[in-house]
Amino acid sequence: MQKDFFYEKSGPFQLGQLIEEINIDAEILGDSSLMVSGVSTLIAAKKSEVAFFYNVKYTEDLRSTKAGVCILKEEHKEYAPKNITLVVMQNPRLLYALLIEKFYPQRKSESYISELAVVKPSARVGSNCVILEGVIIGKNSIIGDGVFIGCNTVIGDGVRIGDNTRIDTNVTVVYAMIGSGCHIYSGVRIGQDGFGFIPGGPKIRHVGIVEIGNNVEIGANTCIDKGTLENTVIKDNCKIDNLVQIGHNVEIGRGTIIAAQTGISGSTKIGENVMLGGQTGIAGHLKVGDKAMAAGKSGIINDIEAGGVVAGYPAIKINDWHRQNIFLKKQIKKSEV
Known part of the structure; x- marks a missing residue:
């Protein structure tokens, strides 16, 4: 076809x-x-x-x-x-x-609000918006001008969405403020509770929100948890791939790029213009400096300095990781003789 x-x-x-x-x-x-x-x-x-x-x-x-x-x-x-x-x-x-x-320019849709969408009376929807079938927009939410919201997406009470942001089908956005010019792909979940438990006790109630800046892209089926007391923050121009997990209270600096299946544990701070390869895992309460890079499948359990390039598990400087691999290969060959 x-x-x-x-x-x-x-x-x-x-x-x-x-x-x-x-x-x-x-x-x-x-x-x-x-x-x-x-x-x-x-x-x-x-x-x-x-x-x-x-x-x-x-x-x-x-x-x-x-x-x-x-x-x-x-x-x-x-x-x-x-x-x-x-x-x-x-x-x-x-x-x-x-x-x-x-x-292949992006199609411009004419303003349209489906009769099969539910928009609460206290919600405010800007001009030139497209709101398709099955959408629910909660109480006191504010939707900016030129926003597109795809079928069966749920926008919770009090959510703020900036101008010209596109939210595709089957997305859930609660306890969140989203900037202008963003693209949220299908199946994304924003603002759910994080994974916070006291062993033998109750789940910790999360009373923070998610703040997403301008021109951010969030790939399909990614999950971004709201904060516990502090907010989860994703700053301007970040590009996040499909199937990424971002825990509560995480902060991600401007221009950072995160590839698929990466998981970032709670309260970790990621700097600006960081690049994280696919399936990278980052433990909680760490700091990753500006312009740091992690190769795919890195397991980061310590802070990474600004400009650092790491690989492996546990993640170490990438040159050391290469030397380590060469050494192991030599040892294997010796053992086979």
Whole structure:
């Protein structure tokens, strides 16, 4: 089935004008008047389409591509076919992403509130919103302008949602304040109680909330617990993948990226522009400094300094982890002799 059945497509565009409109620092080597009709992979691209190359693993695909245009770095020009127009820039993936936005712009929905949605009388809904079937919006909630709320999503009492935020189907948002321009994907649960128990005693009642900044993305089926007394905080421009667990009182700094199946235990503080690989686990009450990085499946049980790069369990500096693995391989070989 053709993907154009699901997406509205724009174009074609003249290559030179397209690059000029995007306003990005790139050099065209070849025919800037070429009309381009879409973006594709190196293997599947046609003469009228744009492909991109950034990983030498795919050099043979570049050499044999039928694309009319290829975006790549200066140092990769030698791998390209002679008859292809090149767009040379330092970050090909950035232009690739911007071109997808150009050819497949986000559909703009007209203002619509379904008769099958339940909006409590004390709730306030802004202008140009789309609220689909089965949505429930609780008492005293405030929904900003241009918000999209998908089918069967529940917005609890007193929740605040900023302008132009999109919340997909089957999401639960309670005890939360969400900023503008966010995207909350299907199945996300925001504001549930955290995992706080006293052994042999009762569950600790959580009376904090969740604060989410602007331009945050939260992937499908991720869970973000509200705080106990302090709030759980996710600051601007964070990108969180699917199936991530964020415990109570966690703080995540601006621009942090968290890959799938990561779990962050309660009261841990994550700095700005941190990158956490998939299936990373972080114990509670730790500090991870700005711009730190953790390889996939890292088990972090100690603080990580700013700029630190760690791997393994327990997580250690990544160079030490590599040395450790080399040493173990040598010991195994010796034991096999």
